Amino acid sequence: MNIAVFASGRGSNFAALARAMKKGKIQANLSLLVCDNPKASVIGRARRAGIRVALVKREDFATRNDFEQKIIQHLEENDIGLIVLAGFMRILGPDLVIRYKDRILNIHPALLPAFKGAHAIKDAFDYGVKVTGVSVHFVDEKMDHGPIILQAPVEIEETDTLESLEARIHKVEHKIYPKAIKLFIEGKLKLEGRKIRIIQ
């Protein structure tokens, strides 16, 4: 199966996934990076790894729908079976979500449904929770909402700064995301309404 990663920024999750695939841990091809930000460092990572880059800028299109149609064209040309969102800073519209229903994953740096949104690590840190973490979930029409595949807790220590917490969260992300993608690729995720059963 061909996988497309959507990312807008640094791309550490993209790199972790590329490493897992190179080591043969996941039986699929990371064939495409879809990026909406020409300045994102994930682009350089993809080029160095020899992975095709589709740079699709929102400002080049009159409407969100036109922008997404262009993305869909790239996905179809590359015969993509799974979309992996990894720091893609846009909400997907209904066309894409419906067309790739149950084939879009996202990673969120908090224990959903707590701390949805773009600043989850800081929000959890500022709130003063003792435990936060990482969630991998299917994407539906609502932000940070679809069925949860895997979660992992991360304890917040009294000595933590926002930076040290971010670093630990990212480390956990880089383990849990390849694991969830592997389960998907191996057909081990059984959707039962909102709940997901992992077939052993």
Ligand code: GRF
């Ligand atoms: C990650 O923290 C992810 O959970 C969130 O965006 C961040 C992307 O980081 N959705 P990177 O670009 O993969 O380094």
